[in-house]
Amino acid sequence: MQAAPLETKIALPLQRVLEEKFISLLRSCRSCTRLHQIQAQILTHGLHPNDYVTPTLITACTRLTLTRHARTLFHTTPQPNTATWNALFRAHSHNDVVLLFAQMHRAQTPPNAFTFPMVIKSCANANAISEGEQLHCVVAKRGFKSNPFVGTALIHMYSARGSLKLFDEMPNRDVMSWNTVLNGYANNGEVESFEKLFEEMPERNVYSWNGLIGGYVRNGLYKEALEAFKRMLVMVEEGGGGGGGGVVPNDYTLVAVLSACSRLGDLEMGKWVHVYAESVGYKGNLFVGNALIDMYAKCGVIVSAVDVFNCLDVKDIITWNTIINGLAMHGYASDALRLFEEMKGAGEKPDGVTFVGILSACTHMGLVKDGFLHFQSMVDDYSIVPQIEHYGCMVDLLGRAGLIGQAVDFVRKMPMEPDAVIWAALLGACRIYKNVEVAELALQRLIELEPQNPANFVMLSNVYKDLGRWQDVARLKMAMRDTGFKKLPGCSVIGCNDSVVEFYSLDERHPETESIYRTLKGLTILLRSHGYVPNLVDVAHGNWMGKEVF
């Protein structure tokens, strides 16, 4: 009887030492076999279920993507505590968490500050508006309003719907909350608001800068994005690398900057970022590598794109899609098709984007039969539902091969309403093959879909011109004038001698205008002598093979 207090005194700390030991083992565990060993030890020590070990064990399973196992462990816990429920949430995709939260509530397990951010995020993802508002009430009732993690999750949820007023009411806001609001403004296209907010921020970390630069990129302000990046670098230099307010860019920053370079065609800046990325240890980084491949492809240096591709040890579907689409875009169709085979050999499963590149490649080579086989394979072998882009590729493939009738059939059989890109592809084919009937049909649809785009009239007008039908040309010119719309000048940009030069259609502002047009004329003559027929439809739509080039 006297020994009992002594025993519990010793037994309790021992139990605690064991629990802590397993928690630290689970935290550092990086392989599934190791995890199973640790779990066996936990069971022999009678530590499952256990208030502290079980949540850590379930979380470790989720980290190693053993989500089924994680859920099984939860279901072998008779009275799961709050932390165990939280661990279960982590093992589920976002959409299910709201439902699980209801179960947790029915089981009368109280949520804590770790619970709410996950459930709120789940509501935001599912766009479950009324559930989100109910949750907001529960947060208030249980006194979690002042927790910055919970508050930030709520702001994020509301920002997806365009409302950011909650931020002003937040008692404990930190740099993360500010960043969330910054991204909220950026996602709503409120450029002045996020610029102002960035300047007002009491503290900035790398996410703040990424929010600013990424916000510019998402809103099409590419030059501003590059300016902000330069400002960031200057502040690092002035800060001397220490705590002087300078923030060092990370891989995300570089991805956003490279995306801006691609859109501007600013190859010089893109190359500079490439060198910078390697000098700070991002050589081989998947995100940066993918962005570099895209940048080089969009800036016309496909050789460098291939170099970066070959240097990436770890590749994902984005890597393959970017290089395949880049090659197809540059007319290296057979290389694109060869890499497609390599991709499948490497065990990467193609998706809808891959097939846009593959179908474009077939179009370039006039491989009608192969195009059809790939289209069928996409549906049968990969269960991909063809999107309008794929139908567009097929119409282009048939049209360019001169099979106008089949192209029209294809448009009629499409399960969705054909868009302007589809009709424009058909109209372009009609120009090459001088098919007036289908051209008139295509223009009719184009006028309905985008009455403000005079480029469509120009295309049909060119068909009439080719056939010498001058009366129709004149009639069309009148019709075009009646629409009252002026043609927006097409604009192209190219990086040249440390700056970006803009070219508008019929532009004469450049000091070397004469020499530029002389060279262009020479090139056109050379191309025509090789049987090239310029396709002005894709150019007029700022679209080439489903890619934006401007």
Added chain:
DNA sequence: ATAGGGTTAG
């Protein structure tokens, strides 16, 4: 004692 917030490439 367990664990958590904001952004990426086509």
